[in-house]
Amino acid sequence: MADINAVSRRALLTGAGVAAVGASLAAGDALAAPATAAQAMADSQTPGSSPKGPSRMRPTYHFSVPDNWKNDPQRPIYLDGEYHYYYLYNADYLEGGGGTSWRRATTRDHVTFRDRGVAIPKFTNGNGDCWSGCLVVDERDTAGYGAGSVIAIVTQAPGGRQAQYLWYSTDRGRSFRPGGSAPVLPNPGVPDFRDPKVIWDDERGRWFMVNAEGHKLGFYASADLTAWARVGEFERTDLGLLECPDIFRMTADDGTRHWVLGTSANGKGRGLPATYAYWTGAFDGASFRPDRVEPEWLDYGFDFYGAVTYPDHDASGAETDSLRHVIGWGNFWDYPHNTPTLVTDGYNGDDMIVRDIRLKRGSDAYYLASTPTAALDRHARRTRRFGDVTVSGTRDLDVAILAYELTCELTWDPASSITNIGLEICRAPGGGRHVAAGVFVPGAFAYVNRRPTINPTGGESQTPIDLSQGRLAIRILVDRTSVELFVGDGRVVHSHRVFPLAGDDRIRLYANDGTAVFRDLRIREIG
Numbered sequence: 111m112a113d114i115n116a117v118s119r120r121a122l123l124t125g126a127g128v129a130a131v132g133a134s135l136a137a138g139d140a141l142a143a144p145a146t147a148a149q150a151m152a153d154s155q156t157p158g159s160s161p162k163g164p165s166r167m168r169p170t171y172h173f174s175v176p177d178n179w180k181n182d183p184q185r186p187i188y189l190d191g192e193y194h195y196y197y198l199y200n201a202d203y204l205e206g207g208g209g210t211s212w213r214r215a216t217t218r219d220h221v222t223f224r225d226r227g228v229a230i231p232k233f234t235n236g237n238g239d240c241w242s243g244c245l246v247v248d249e250r251d252t253a254g255y256g257a258g259s260v261i262a263i264v265t266q267a268p269g270g271r272q273a274q275y276l277w278y279s280t281d282r283g284r285s286f287r288p289g290g291s292a293p294v295l296p297n298p299g300v301p302d303f304r305d306p307k308v309i310w311d312d313e314r315g316r317w318f319m320v321n322a323e324g325h326k327l328g329f330y331a332s333a334d335l336t337a338w339a340r341v342g343e344f345e346r347t348d349l350g351l352l353e354c355p356d357i358f359r360m361t362a363d364d365g366t367r368h369w370v371l372g373t374s375a376n377g378k379g380r381g382l383p384a385t386y387a388y389w390t391g392a393f394d395g396a397s398f399r400p401d402r403v404e405p406e407w408l409d410y411g412f413d414f415y416g417a418v419t420y421p422d423h424d425a426s427g428a429e430t431d432s433l434r435h436v437i438g439w440g441n442f443w444d445y446p447h448n449t450p451t452l453v454t455d456g457y458n459g460d461d462m463i464v465r466d467i468r469l470k471r472g473s474d475a476y477y478l479a480s481t482p483t484a485a486l487d488r489h490a491r492r493t494r495r496f497g498d499v500t501v502s503g504t505r506d507l508d509v510a511i512l513a514y515e516l517t518c519e520l521t522w523d524p525a526s527s528i529t530n531i532g533l534e535i536c537r538a539p540g541g542g543r544h545v546a547a548g549v550f551v552p553g554a555f556a557y558v559n560r561r562p563t564i565n566p567t568g569g570e571s572q573t574p575i576d577l578s579q580g581r582l583a584i585r586i587l588v589d590r591t592s593v594e595l596f597v598g599d600g601r602v603v604h605s606h607r608v609f610p611l612a613g614d615d616r617i618r619l620y621a622n623d624g625t626a627v628f629r630d631l632r633i634r635e636i637g
Contacts, residue, residue: 165455166454166455166612167450167451167454167455167590167591167609168451168455168457168590168591169460169513169589169590169591169592170512170513170589170590170636170637171221171463171486171489171513171589171636171637172440172460172461172462172463172589172591172592173195173215173223173437173460173461173464174457174459174460174461175197175199175213175457175458175459175460176225176457177201177204177456177457178199178200178201178202178203178204178456178457178458178459179199179200179203179204179457179458179459180197180198180199180200180213180439180458180459181197181198181210181416181439181441181446181459182197182198182241182242182305182354182416182439183195183196183197183416183417183418183437183438183439183461184196184197184198184212184242184243184244184245184418185244185245185307185356185418185419185420186217186418186420186435186437187245187246187247187260187283187420188420188421188423188427189247189260189282189283190282191218191427192216192217192218193216193217193218193220193420194214194215194216194226194245194283195214195215195216195217195223195437196212196213196214196229196245197212197213197215198210198211198212198213198240198241198242199211199212199213199228199459200232201228203458204452204456208239209232209233209238209239210232210239210240210241211228211229211230211231211232211239211240212228212229212230212240212262212264212286213225213226213227213228213229214226214227214228214229214283214284219483219485219488220435220437220464220483220485221464221483221485221486221488221489222485222489226284229279229283229284229285229286230262230264230277230285230286234288235288235291236268236291237266237267237268237275237288237291238266238267238268239266240264240265240266240277241264241265241266241267241272241304241305242264242265242304242305242354242416243262243263243264243265243274243305243306244262244263244306244307244308245260245261245262245283246260246261246263246308246309246310246317246335247259247260247261248260248261248335252317252333252334252335253276253278253289253334253335253336254334255278255280255289256280259278259279259280260278260279260282260283260286261276261277261278261279261289261335262276262277262278262279262286263275263276263277263294263295263306263308263319263335264276264277264306265303265304265305265306266293267304271297272297272301272302272303272304273293273295273296273297273303274293274294274295274303274304274306274319274321274338275288275289275293275294276288276289276290276294276335276336277289289336294335294336294337294338295319295321295330295338300323300324301324302322302323302324302351303321303322303323304321304322304353305321305322305353305354305355306319306320306321307319307320307321307354307355307356307357308335309357309358311331311395313395314331314395316331316332316333316395317331317332317333317334317335318330318331318357318395319331319332319338320344320355320356320357320371321355322351322352322353322354322355322373323343323352324351324352325345325346325347325349325351325352326343326344326345326352327343327344327345327352327355327371327373328340328343329341329342329343329344329396329397329398331395331396341395341396341397342396342397342398344371344397344398346375348377348379348380349373349375349376349377349380349382349387349405350375350376350377350378350379350384351375351376352373352374352375353373353374353375353416354373354374354415354416354417354418355371355372355373356370356371356372356373356386356388356417356418356419357369357370357371357372357393357398358370358419358421358434359393360431360432360434360468360469361431361432361469362432362469362470362471362476363432363468363469363470363471364471366471367431368390368391368469368476369390369391369392369393369398370388370389370390370391370469370478371388371389371391371393371398371400372386372387372388372389372408372417372419373386373387373388374386374387374415374416374417375387375405377407382407383407383409383410383411383571384412384415384442385407385408385409385410385411385414385415385417385438385605386407386408386409386414386415386417386436386438387405387406387407388405388406388407388408388478389401389402389405389406390402390406390469390475390476390477401475401476402475406475406477406478406601408436408438408467408478408480408603409438409462409603409604409605410571410572410573410602410603410604411558411571411594411595411603411604411605411606412442412560412567412569412571412605412606412607413438413439413440413441413442413462413566413592413605413606413607414438414439414440414462414603414605415438415439415441415442415443416438416439417436417437417438417439418436418437418438419434419435419436419467420434420435420436420437421433421434421435422434422435422466432468432469433466433467433468434466434467434468435464435465435466435467435483436464436465436467436480437461437462437464437465438461438462438605439459439461439462440460440461440462440591440592440605440607441458441459441460441566441607442566442607444566444567445566445567446458448566448567449566449591449607449609450564450609451591451609460591460592460607462592462594462605463482463483463486463587463594464482464483465480465481465482465483465600465603466480466481466482466483466484467479467480470599470601472601477601478601479599479600479601480596480600480601480603481585481596481600482515482585482587482594482596486515486636489636489637490515490634490635490636491634491635491636491637492634492635493632493633493634493635494509494632494633494634494635495630495631495632496628496631496632496633497630497631498627498628498629498630498631499518499619499627499628499631500625500626500627500628501619501620501621501625501626501627501628502621502624502625502626503620503621503622504618504619504620505618505619505620506616506617506618506619507616507617507618507619507633509616509617509633510615510616511588511615511617511633511635512588512589512590512610512612512615513588513589513590513635513636513637514587514588514633514634514635514636515585515586515587515588515633515634515636516533516535516585516586516588516617516631516632516633516634517583517584517585517586517630517631517632517634518583518584518628518629518630518631518632519581519582519583519584519628519629519630520532520548520549520581520582520583520584520626520627520628520629521580521581521626521627521629522551522580522581522621522624522625522626522627523580523624523625524551524577524578524579524580526624526625527623527624528551528621528622528623528624528625528626529550529551529552529622529623529624530548530549530550530551530620530621530622530623531548531549531551531620531621531622531626532546532547532548532549532557532619532620533546533547533548533586533617533618533619533620534546534616534617534618534620535547535586535588535593535617536563536588536593536608536610536614536615537614537615537616537617537618538610538611538613538614538616539613539616541618542562543562543563543564543610543611543614544562544563544614544618545558545559545560545562545563545593545606545608545610546558546559546562547559547584547586547593547595547604548584548620549575549577549582550572551577553572554574554575554576554577555572555573555574555575556572556573556575556582556595556597556602556604557570557571557572557573557604558570558571558593558595558604558606560593560606560608563608563609563610563614564608564609564610564611565606565607565608565609566607571604571606573597573602573604575597575598575602582597582598583597583598583599584596584597589636590610591607591608591609592605592606592607592608593605593606593608594606617633
């Protein structure tokens with residue numbers, strides 16, 4: 111990632127963001143929730159992460175950094191029966207220190223993570239700290255570090271000049287060494303040149319890299335991960351700075367296979383999200399031809415940036431061609447420091463829930479459908495079943511809960527004059543603070559409005575959706591610092607960072623100017 115908005119990423123991670131951190135800490139004192147009963151968090155596998163000591167606002171079942179700062183996820187790799195998840199980490203963030211290392215966690219189910227510590231310390235060599243990149247398992251020993259070695263292609267920026275460098279691991283990804291001081295992909299003289307993503311191109315028997323280069327995604331090929339040749343590019347000048355690119359192939363639900371090209375993009379200038387944009391299309395090893403000009407988006411909320419997808423593996427270790435997972439950073443560069451967790455828990459860095467994604471054929475295009483990863487079901491403590499709940503006006507549920515999943519189908523008479531249907535979640539006992547999630551029928555859109563609660567910057571996200579049938583399935587995940595709304599089959603998702611107080615644990619249903627039924631309403635506590 112790069113210098114975007116407000117305090118830039120580089121300013122933040124090289125120490126110039128100290129003033130911003132201090133300002134956030136001061137604001138955090140005012141926003142922090144009152145002390146609650148401490149939740150013992152043992153240094154063992156738990157949902158999300160495994161910090162030591164009591165927690166006041168740390169998520170219950172989402173991944174969070176043990177301390178200080180995290181940002182970009184790196185695409186997990188599968189080794190020895192588990193997924194190795196690396197991310198950018200700054201151990202000196204609270205003290206105003208700069209630079210990022212690569213920290214590692216492992217998981218078998220995409221919900222429970224075990225912290226494994228730093229794999230690439232920052233400022234290991236003269237090329238500076240390590241930014242985003244990717245890892246591959248070099249089963250064929252193409253790079254010469256041994257069959258099965260783990261190779262990381264990483265952005266570093268000595269003298270401010272971004273380029274791609276090779277690091278290697280011969281201990282199954284636990285630690286890495288630089289593969290020389292020279293870049294394997296030098297900068298040709300452009301300001302933005304980073305976030306490489308590498309895959310094995312089986313059809314052509316070579317490695318393929320997509321690299322973020324401002325408004326372009328550069329395409330490169332290599333036989334050995336060390337010498338790269340430019341073979342093509344993909345350009346978009348209307349989606350802001352392109353970062354953290356992605357490319358993969360999937361089998362759709364109709365049995366056909368398709369390539370997907372993705373990137374973190376910023377479509378705010380066009381009234382679009384600033385999350386993960388993607389196109390389905392055709393790829394020939396050097397060029398990508400999208401099926402449609404306009405991208406789809408994996409998320410329409412405000413906090414799903416730097417997301418990475420990674421393949422699923424079956425019990426034998428083989429990749430599952432029709433299923434992938436995705437994990438996204440639960441923050442954004444417009445307001446990276448705006449969190450009371452700096453004060454309450456001494457850290458700043460959560461991810462949104464890992465999702466299972468499948469490629470589906472729609473009436474207008476192929477698209478990726480998201481669901482919370484399946485293993486989340488195994489972390490449900492208890493379920494409250496409310497049945498079919500009819501609402502005209504408002505109705506408060508007899509429940510007080512902070513970390514949960516809510517599912518139902520909203521139904522209404524499409525010929526009626528009903529206007530607004532949804533839920534106030536993270537609701538204060540007095541009702542003044544809450545997050546609203548639902549559908550606005552006259553405008554035919556789904557929304558999440560976080561303005562009424564404590565949040566980084568306010569705002570409401572909206573997505574046009576077909577409401578003509580008078581029914582819509584919804585699934586909402588609520589945790590201590592996040593709300594995620596899954597609409598229908600998951601083609602539309604809204605992810606938001608929020609900071610409700612400890613007592614903001616109520617739920618209200620509403621149906622304005624008419625009657626709606628919340629069918630098969632269920633709430634599962636997750637721990």
